[in-house]
Structures are given as C-alpha cells and as structure tokens.
Amino acid sequence: MRERAGSGRYPRRFLAVSGIAVAGATVLLGIAGGVLAAVMARRIVTPSTTRSDDVRIHSVDLVAGTITLQSTADSVLQGDYSFWFSGDTGHAHLGEILRLTPTKVTRRILRVDHGDLARAERGRLGGYSYLGxxxxxxxxxxxxxxxxxxxxxxxxxxxxxxxxxxxxxxxxxxxxxxxxxxxxxxxxxxxxxxxxxxxxxxxxxxxxxxxxxxxxxxxxxxxxxxxxxxxxxxxxxxxxxxxxxxxxxxxxxxxxxxxxxxxxxxxxxxxxxxWADVARFHGGLLGLPAVIASSALEVLGRRWGKIITGQTQPIDFGRLxxxxxxxxxxxxxxxxxxxxxxxxxxxxxxxxxxxxxxxxxxxxxxxxxxxxxxxxxxxxxxxxxxxxxxxxxxxxxxxxxxxxxxxxxx
The missing domain is CATH 3.40.50.1820 (Alpha/Beta hydrolase fold, catalytic domain)
Incomplete structure (x- = not known):
C-alpha cells in the first residue's frame, strides 16, 4: 500500500537529513573559526618585516616646499610628522597643514632626509621626529x-x-x-x-x-x-x-x-x-566576532599553541x-x-x-x-x-x- 505524501517516513527522513546538514554546517563554522583564531594568534606574535605605504601622494612641490596627500585620519592631524615613502626607501619630515579638503591635505615639507620625494607615489606617516x-x-x-x-x-x-x-x-x-x-x-x-x-x-x-x-x-x-x-x-x-x-x-x-x-x-x-582588549579591538576592525579574538589568546596561552604559532613558551595573559x-x-x-x-x-x-x-x-x-x-x-x-x-x-x-x-x- 502506497504511503500518502506528507506522512510516514518522509518527514522523518527530511528531518534527519536536515539535522545532518545543520550539524555539518556547525562543524564547518567551528573549523573556520578555529582557522581564523589560529591565523590571528600567529599574526599577533610574529614580528612584521615590512609596513605598507597607506597614503597616496597627489603632488609634491619642492620649490614651494609643499606636499599634497590623500586625507586620512593620520594625514590630517595637526603637528609635525615623519613621512616614509616609496617602500621605506625615502624619509621626509612634514609640518603644518596649509590646505585641507574632504579628500586632500597639503602640508609643509620641513626637510627631506633621503630619497626622491618628487617621484614618490605613496607613503606613510609616523611619529618619529628624529632618525638618531x-x-x-x-x-x-x-x-x-x-x-x-x-x-x-x-x-x-x-x-x-x-x-x-x-x-x-x-x-x-x-x-x-x-x-x-x-x-x-x-x-x-x-x-x-x-x-x-x-x-x-x-x-x-x-x-x-x-x-x-x-x-x-x-x-x-x-x-x-x-x-x-x-x-x-x-x-x-x-x-x-x-x-x-x-x-x-x-x-x-x-x-x-x-x-x-x-x-x-x-x-x-x-x-x-x-592584551585581551587589544585583540578584541583588532578582531572588530576585521569584522570578526569577539570569540575569535578570545580563541586566539587561548592558543597563545597554551603549551600546545606552539604547534600553530611557533612559540617556545605560552604567554601568561593574566600576568599581562x-x-x-x-x-x-x-x-x-x-x-x-x-x-x-x-x-x-x-x-x-x-x-x-x-x-x-x-x-x-x-x-x-x-x-x-x-x-x-x-x-x-x-x-x-x-x-x-x-x-x-x-x-x-x-x-x-x-x-x-x-x-x-x-x-x-x-
């Protein structure tokens, strides 16, 4: 005798398959979260070898002693700043803001220590005022x-x-x-x-x-x-x-x-x-849930974490x-x-x-x-x-x- 649609074992089969799918998705999300936490943990303790040029240079006028940069949170700050350019091959010192628009800022060039600023296309501002x-x-x-x-x-x-x-x-x-x-x-x-x-x-x-x-x-x-x-x-x-x-x-x-x-x-x-505060902050900047940052610190704080991070000793975050x-x-x-x-x-x-x-x-x-x-x-x-x-x-x-x-x- 044929079972009627919507009765008997079909709904149960559907629920079973759905349960397996949900469980599988949960496992995959857990794996993805673990991978993200591992990547974040390793990044936290690995010294960086380079820093990116994050500010576009619109124009440089060495005769007038001015430079026009892309407006960013750092480039529009009042005061004097260090300016590394062209992949850290050049360095200049920038001073007062002369003009400011929503997209551009023109600053005084106080000095160029080394490098060809006139040909530079990008750079980054820093707090260094002295090189030595x-x-x-x-x-x-x-x-x-x-x-x-x-x-x-x-x-x-x-x-x-x-x-x-x-x-x-x-x-x-x-x-x-x-x-x-x-x-x-x-x-x-x-x-x-x-x-x-x-x-x-x-x-x-x-x-x-x-x-x-x-x-x-x-x-x-x-x-x-x-x-x-x-x-x-x-x-x-x-x-x-x-x-x-x-x-x-x-x-x-x-x-x-x-x-x-x-x-x-x-x-x-x-x-x-x-450090927990800092990790949560950076996780938020990357759009990651707070649990990822917490998991990253857990990795760094456990002896087994060295498999992931390369550390010899775990970090005692309670002590920090x-x-x-x-x-x-x-x-x-x-x-x-x-x-x-x-x-x-x-x-x-x-x-x-x-x-x-x-x-x-x-x-x-x-x-x-x-x-x-x-x-x-x-x-x-x-x-x-x-x-x-x-x-x-x-x-x-x-x-x-x-x-x-x-x-x-x-």
Whole structure:
C-alpha cells in the first residue's frame, strides 16, 4: 500500500537529513573559526618585516616646499610628522597643514632626509621626529646591553650634569628605538640620562630562539638587563618609559625586576594595559566576532599553541593584565593616551587610571592617534612629563614655577 505524501517516513527522513546538514554546517563554522583564531594568534606574535605605504601622494612641490596627500585620519592631524615613502626607501619630515579638503591635505615639507620625494607615489606617516640621536645635537654613546639572548644595541645620552637619575625608553611593537627619541629633550632638561634600548625580535636586538614576540612576558628581561646596565653605570633612580607594547614590557619590568628598588616611576604613552582588549579591538576592525579574538589568546596561552604559532613558551595573559592587577602597582605612573588611538584602545588606560587614581596621573587626548601625542601637542606633552617628574621627585634642581604636578587636559 502506497504511503500518502506528507506522512510516514518522509518527514522523518527530511528531518534527519536536515539535522545532518545543520550539524555539518556547525562543524564547518567551528573549523573556520578555529582557522581564523589560529591565523590571528600567529599574526599577533610574529614580528612584521615590512609596513605598507597607506597614503597616496597627489603632488609634491619642492620649490614651494609643499606636499599634497590623500586625507586620512593620520594625514590630517595637526603637528609635525615623519613621512616614509616609496617602500621605506625615502624619509621626509612634514609640518603644518596649509590646505585641507574632504579628500586632500597639503602640508609643509620641513626637510627631506633621503630619497626622491618628487617621484614618490605613496607613503606613510609616523611619529618619529628624529632618525638618531645625532639629530638632537646631544653627545651620545652607542652601547651594548648584555641580555640572555645576546648583546642588544642601545643609545646612551648622558645628562648635562649626570647625578644618578636615568630614564630607560622602551619602544613599541613593529618599530625600533628611534620612536623614543622624542622624549630625550624633556628628560634631559630635567637632568636625566637617557638609555634608549632594543629588545629581542625587534630587528636590532638578537632574536629569541623562536623569533616570536611574547608581548612583554619575555621582553621585560631585556629591560631588566638594561636596568642592571644603568645601575652599573651609576644610576640610582630610574624612570621606565614605555610606548605601546613597550608599556606592557615596562609594567612587567617594574613588577618582576630584581632591581625594582631602583625604579621610581613609570611613564606610559599609548600603552597596552590589557592584551585581551587589544585583540578584541583588532578582531572588530576585521569584522570578526569577539570569540575569535578570545580563541586566539587561548592558543597563545597554551603549551600546545606552539604547534600553530611557533612559540617556545605560552604567554601568561593574566600576568599581562594590569587592569586586573592594578592593585599590585606601587609606583607613580604618568599615563597618556588618545581616545581615537586606532591601534591600542584607550579603554585599558582609562580603566587603570580609574582603579588607581592614587598613583596614576592620567592625561587624556581626544585627537592624537597612536603614539603621536608628542607630535600633536609637543608643548602639552613635554609639560606633563616635566610636572610629573617634579611631583615624584621634588628637588631644587627640578623646581618649577607654578603648582607641582599640575597637568592640563588636552
């Protein structure tokens, strides 16, 4: 006897097939998510070798000393900026904005250090203002800091009258120690000797065994070696300053160094306070769900993750989270961050400042992007550091008119 349509085993067969299809789709989505998390994890800890030229050059007038660029969030910022062009083969220094339209911005060319800017088609703006200490006009010494992975090059710029106060400058991810040169004049004016360091896998210092970033969980050892170097050379009081990922590194150094008693304060510019926050932010920029970023950090934090990432050791993200660990900090901190950072969200900085107002002096910016705070407002940035140094170590040498520690918001 023939079964009627819509009865008997056909609906059950349809449901079974549909269930298998849904299960299969779920598995495929899970696999795709796992692949994306693996790719993201590997990308986070793999040092980049090149940076893309992301700004189109419309025209260059070397006679008038002007350049017209595509309008982007970075190219329309007020202030002076470094400009790399033609695949980093050339470098110029750009100044004030002369004309601005919705699609183009014309800026003053302050100087061309090298390369043929007139023939360039694309470039990228950066916060570097100096390519080396020679640009500052100060006496300096090329030194090597002995670390457990080898000798790491550093620049030592002595104070005019050295008295034992040092600042150790730690650059961010994907850049080198030139990034930190901007801070040398203000610290030197305050009487500090500056040590601008490199660290494992940054392209200047030796590679670690796996050639991977540890996001501060291992690099701090190179800063610890720099602290030992400074003490050997006469440092009695040390300020640590970290930029971007360098902020995560110096926070580890300040809490894990065997020479913590020599550290008197921490300065942070656009710092990473919590890597989970940064991973979620970048996942969002790529249109990925938050679970992908969380899974990527899970990969990086597990021993088995080395199969995917090439790391020798997993990363302890709990130890790197200074929102959660805020209560453990016991040093004065000057923290500067822009809400439109675009690379490291300011949420972690604001959270840390909110949890530790007793030790954290927070200088917020609204429009300055990532590690370009000095470029955007040099006077305000310098004054914030000067005032903070007076506040943490008031001496006759560093006394200034006005109220110590007063910082104006930007």
């Amino acid at each position: 200490p020679w640009d500052l006009g100060f006496a300096f010494e090329d030194v090597l800091v002995s670390t457990d992975v080898g000798d790491a090059p550093a620049w030592l710029i002595p104070a005019e009258e050295p008295d034992g106060r040092w600042v150790i400058q730690v650059h961010g991810r994907g850049v080198q120690r030139q990034e930190t040169l901007r801070a040398t004049p203000v610290f030197r004016d305050a009487g500090f000797t500056s040590l601008l360091v490199s660290y494992r896998n940054d392209g200047e210092a030796p590679r670690s065994g796996d050639g991977r970033y540890s996001l501060g969980d291992a690099e701090w050892q190179d800063v610890d070696a720099a602290i030992a170097f400074a003490v050997h050379r006469g440092a009695t009081e040390i300020v640590l300053m970290g930029w971007s990922m360098g902020g995560a590194i110096v926070l580890q150094s300040a809490t894990r160094s065997t020479l913590r008693d020599r550290i008197v304060g921490i300065v942070l510019d656009s710092p990473v306070i919590d 989270d200074f929102v959660t660990r805020a209560a453990e900090l016991d040093l004065p901190v000057l923290l500067m961050h822009s809400d439109d950072d675009g690379f490291v969200p300011a949420t972690g900085s604001r959270a840390l400042a909110g949890r530790r107002p007793d030790i954290v002096t927070f200088l917020p910016f609204a429009v300055a992007r990532h590690t370009k705070l000095w470029n955007y407002d040099r006077e305000g940035w310098n004054q914030a550091i000067t005032n903070w140094l007076v506040e943490i170590a008031p001496t006759e040498r560093m006394s200034l008119p006005g109220r110590p520690g007063e910082v104006a918001a930007t």
